[in-house]
Amino acid sequence: MPSIRPRLGVNVDHIATIRQARGTLYPDPVFAASLAELAGADQITVHLREDRRHIQDRDVxxxxxxxxxxxxxxxxxxxxxxxxxxxxxxxxxxxxxEKREEQTTEGGLSVVDNHKRLAEYIERVRETGAHISLFIDPDLAQIEASADIGAEIVEIHTGDFCMAAAEFTNTKVSYEYDRDEELNKLIVGARKAAQLGMTVAAGHGIDYKNVLDIAAIPEFEEFNIGHAIVARASLVGFERAVREMIDAMQLGRNQGTPDETRHA
Incomplete structure (x- = not known):
C-alpha cells in the first residue's frame, strides 16, 4: 500500500551548481543536506555526472x-x-x-531498447547492497520492462506534465503537450508500476504548485525535488523551503487523486 505521508528526497545538486559557478568552497551541498534532514527530508539525492558539472566526488x-x-x-x-x-x-x-550537452536530464531511460545491457548492469550494481531505481518516462512498456529486469523502484519522469502545467511569462516559450493528458499518463503509469510490485517515485520539474496534483496520486510514495527547493531557499532559507515543500506534498496527498475517472 502507498505510504500515508509522501516521502521527500531533496536533491542538492544546484547548491553545488552555485559553488562551481565561481570555483569557491561554498555553498556546500553537504551543509545543505544536513539542513534538509533537519527540516524533515527523508532522503538526500545527488547526481554525480560524468562531466562533474556540479556534484563532485568529494561531495558524495x-x-x-x-x-x-x-x-x-x-x-x-x-x-x-x-x-x-x-x-x-x-x-x-x-x-x-545522461548527455553532456543537456542542461538537465531530459527524459527517462529507454529500458525497452537497452533491456539486456541494463539487466546485466543491475546485477552488477546489486553488489553495492543498494536499492535499485530506474528513472523512466510514464510509458507502460518502459514500466513493464523495468519490472522485468528486476528494478525495485521506478522514478517516473514528471517533466512533461510540469512543463505543460507551467504558466510561462516568456512569450517565446511554448509547449506542445496537454496538461490533462500528461497528468493522466502519470496516474496510469504510477498505478501500473505499483501493480507490478515496484515502489513508485516521482521526479523532474516538480515545484510548489504542480506538486499538488502529483502528490494527489496515491501510488507515488516518494518525490525527488531539487531546483524548486534551491530556488525557494535563496529567498527564504533552506530549512523553510524544505518544510514548505513537505507541507505542499501533504496538502496534495490530502486532496485525493485528481479526477478519479482518469484511471479508466
Missing part, C-alpha cells in the same frame, strides 16, 4: 559519512560510476540517462 564521499536518512546516488550506467558506487555504497542508486 562526505555525504556517505554524514547523511543520517538515506543517500540516493543518481548516475549513468557506466563502468566509472559502477566503480564509484561499489566504493561509496549508497543506500539507493537511481540509473538515469
Amino acid at each position: 564521499e562526505i555525504l556517505r559519512r554524514t547523511v543520517t536518512t538515506r543517500l540516493n546516488l543518481e548516475m549513468a550506467a557506466t563502468e566509472e560510476m559502477l566503480k564509484i558506487a561499489l566504493d561509496i555504497r549508497p543506500d539507493m542508486i537511481t540509473l538515469v540517462p
Whole structure:
C-alpha cells in the first residue's frame, strides 16, 4: 500500500551548481543536506555526472559519512560510476540517462531498447547492497520492462506534465503537450508500476504548485525535488523551503487523486 505521508528526497545538486559557478568552497551541498534532514527530508539525492558539472566526488564521499536518512546516488550506467558506487555504497542508486550537452536530464531511460545491457548492469550494481531505481518516462512498456529486469523502484519522469502545467511569462516559450493528458499518463503509469510490485517515485520539474496534483496520486510514495527547493531557499532559507515543500506534498496527498475517472 502507498505510504500515508509522501516521502521527500531533496536533491542538492544546484547548491553545488552555485559553488562551481565561481570555483569557491561554498555553498556546500553537504551543509545543505544536513539542513534538509533537519527540516524533515527523508532522503538526500545527488547526481554525480560524468562531466562533474556540479556534484563532485568529494561531495558524495562526505555525504556517505554524514547523511543520517538515506543517500540516493543518481548516475549513468557506466563502468566509472559502477566503480564509484561499489566504493561509496549508497543506500539507493537511481540509473538515469545522461548527455553532456543537456542542461538537465531530459527524459527517462529507454529500458525497452537497452533491456539486456541494463539487466546485466543491475546485477552488477546489486553488489553495492543498494536499492535499485530506474528513472523512466510514464510509458507502460518502459514500466513493464523495468519490472522485468528486476528494478525495485521506478522514478517516473514528471517533466512533461510540469512543463505543460507551467504558466510561462516568456512569450517565446511554448509547449506542445496537454496538461490533462500528461497528468493522466502519470496516474496510469504510477498505478501500473505499483501493480507490478515496484515502489513508485516521482521526479523532474516538480515545484510548489504542480506538486499538488502529483502528490494527489496515491501510488507515488516518494518525490525527488531539487531546483524548486534551491530556488525557494535563496529567498527564504533552506530549512523553510524544505518544510514548505513537505507541507505542499501533504496538502496534495490530502486532496485525493485528481479526477478519479482518469484511471479508466
